[in-house]
Amino acid sequence: xxxxxxxxxxxxxxxxxxxxxxxxxxxxxxxxxxxxxxxxxxxxxxxxxxxxxxxxxxxxxxxxxxxxxxxxxxxxxxxxxxxxxxxxxxxxxxxxxxxxxxxxxxxxxxxxxxxxxxxxxxxxxxxxxxxxxxxxxxxxxxxxxxxxxxxxxxxxxxxxxxxxxxxxxxxxxxxxxxxxxxxxxxxxxxxxxxxxxxxxxxxxxxxxxxxxxxxxxxxxxxxxxxxxxxxxxxxxxxxxxxxxxxxxxxxxxxxxxxxxxxxxxxxxxxxxxxxxxxxxxxxxxxxxxxxxxxxxxxxxxxxxxxxxxxxxxxxxxxxxxxxxxxxxxxxxxxxxxxxxxxxxxxxxxxxxxxxxxxxxxxxxxxxxxxx
Ligand code: IPM
Ligand code: MN
Numbered sequence: 493x494x495x496x497x498x499x500x501x502x503x504x505x506x507x508x509x510x511x512x513x514x515x516x517x518x519x520x521x522x523x524x525x526x527x528x529x530x531x532x533x534x535x536x537x538x539x540x541x542x543x544x545x546x547x548x549x550x551x552x553x554x555x556x557x558x559x560x561x562x563x564x565x566x567x568x569x570x571x572x573x574x575x576x577x578x579x580x581x582x583x584x585x586x587x588x589x590x591x592x593x594x595x596x597x598x599x600x601x602x603x604x605x606x607x608x609x610x611x612x613x614x615x616x617x618x619x620x621x622x623x624x625x626x627x628x629x630x631x632x633x634x635x636x637x638x639x640x641x642x643x644x645x646x647x648x649x650x651x652x653x654x655x656x657x658x659x660x661x662x663x664x665x666x667x668x669x670x671x672x673x674x675x676x677x678x679x680x681x682x683x684x685x686x687x688x689x690x691x692x693x694x695x696x697x698x699x700x701x702x703x704x705x706x707x708x709x710x711x712x713x714x715x716x717x718x719x720x721x722x723x724x725x726x727x728x729x730x731x732x733x734x735x736x737x738x739x740x741x742x743x744x745x746x747x748x749x750x751x752x753x754x755x756x757x758x759x760x761x762x763x764x765x766x767x768x769x770x771x772x773x774x775x776x777x778x779x780x781x782x783x784x785x786x787x788x789x790x791x792x793x794x795x796x797x798x799x800x801x802x803x804x805x806x807x808x809x810x811x812x813x814x815x816x817x818x819x820x821x822x823x824x825x826x827x828x829x830x831x832x833x834x835x836x837x838x839x840x841x842x843x844x845x846x847x848x849x850x851x852x853x854x855x856x857x858x859x860x861x862x863x
Contacts, residue, residue: 496561499561501534502566503795507801512809515853516561519822519823559817560783563806565580577629588781590777591621591679592777593618594617598611598767599830599831602834602843603844605765618749619682626668679749694725697758700728710751759772770789770843774788786806807856808826810826826856828863
């Protein structure tokens with residue numbers, strides 16, 4: 493028996509989580525385990541009513557679960573950034589989910605925009621560091637007459653643009669990225685272990701040619717840890733270059749480890765080459781704590797309640813959740829069911845089909861029962 497927390501969230505979140513739970517329950521029945529779900533009412537609706545994003549009680553209760561199944565957050569009535577930072581990023585940080593695992597895999601029957609590429613050519617995993625880098629939230633915006641402007645602004649702006657210190661035009665903002673040796677080490681070690689269980693190739697992403705302090709440290713740690721894993725082939729790529737290679741030669745990659753911000757960007761590219769955001773799952777993992785599994789797409793408020801949203805990314809994220817709990821057979825059966833569902837044409841409109849959200853979930857349950 494597993495106790496799992498679920499947060500449907502906003503927009504299409506609740507509908508797709510409902511299908512996901514249905515499929516995971518079916519897998520449980522088929523493979524002999526039970527899931528006891530506890531739903532949490534976290535999201536825009538509650539925030540608009542009560543002003544609460546995440547309460548201490550939420551966090552205390554959530555911390556008693558090994559995993560959270562998360563739909564999506566984002567609502568047009570709330571200013572961008574509030575829910576994202578106050579809920580999603582806060583959960584990732586609070587539970588120290590330092591691994592953001594994003595499989596980039598072209599399933600059978602799925603169309604990729606990359607000409608001539610087959611499922612065997614697109615099958616790698618991006619391990620995105622999930623707690624550091626430009627996501628640490630250290631930054632500020634300054635207008636004139638604020639003290640610090642005298643320190644930073646004069647130096648930067650005066651010399652460069654010869655602007656008037658008293659003028660509004662001199663508003664300045666900065667954001668600081670942070671990499672720690674330990675923060676890099678733990679996610680890089682996770683990636684080496686993962687690479688060992690796959691094709692034993694690990695690619696590190698950075699921009700050490702320009703941001704040489706922050707990513708210089710990342711590189712040093714990568715080199716240190718690589719020395720302990722001589723059986724794994726390693727390479728460095730710059731983030732700009734890897735966007736080219738993802739498109740041109742995705743078959744080169746096995747496991748890719750990246751700092752947080754670059755990981756955010758390159759996994760949206762990854763999602764497209766595996767068939768779109770409707771097919772891109774992610775796991776936020778703390779190997780010894782509470783982990784969280786979610787589709788990487790957003791809440792698509794436009795489609796809320798219409799029953800047309802594609803639940804496949806969420807269902808795949810559910811498979812990752814089961815894999816994380818050690819239910820490998822059930823996890824594999826779910827991915828196979830997604831493939832079968834696609835091959836039999838039971839897909840939503842975004843994938844060129846006519847099925848609804850629930851239709852896809854029902855079909856998947858049927859396939860798993862027949863497995
Ligand atoms: C993602 C999302 C989030 C991120 C946003 C919604 C905060 O884009 O999961 O990739 O930037 O990590
Ligand atoms: Mn993103």
